[in-house]
Amino acid sequence: EAGVTQSPTHLIKTRGQQATLRCSPISGHTSVYWYQQALGLGLQFLLWYDEGEERNRGNFPPRFSGRQFPNYSSELNVNALELEDSALYLCASSLATFLEQFFGPGTRLTVL
């Protein structure tokens, strides 16, 4: 069974640009979570999607947004990029709310 996949692996953008990150959950998983992991720091909760709806979001500005598609894949959009947005963005999926979360390999976003 394939695990959680994310694309792209690396993304380089300049300040003010927009970034789109993608996540495909494990087949059958309906919940998708997004986290930001800045270098050497912990995981900061960004967004939670379940059954196509945004269920909760962390303490991030509105320029961080996303959506979940009918096939349960998800997209994270970051508008008006700032230097401090440089981080590893991890996506995780679960079979139901708060059963074990399975993480993807992450997308390394670098903002120059």
Added chain:
Amino acid sequence: GENVEQHPSTLSVQEGDSAVIKCTYSDSASNYFPWYKQELGKRPQLIIDIRSNVGEKKDQRIAVTLNKTAKHFSLHITETQPEDSAVYFCAASIVFNTNAGKSTFGDGTTLTVKP
């Protein structure tokens, strides 16, 4: 909102010794506490979790204890091995209310097991 503090930030032990990592949380509504292990360059993976209706859970060399009154939970690794070297994250989550779906993670503990 929820605040999770994790200690220590770094921990170095000799192979075969025990390692203990502690976390405290602030929101008494938190009812699910997973622990994740993240090896260098790899994704986090769940190693053990505990729900608020349980005080202790054990899986081979790994155990987690929860004290709801004091709002703290701990990870215990016995007979440590070099392959236990990694960053360990604790998290506190609230399930089944309006805040469901929001996990707050600790800042991580870098464990080094010396052969």
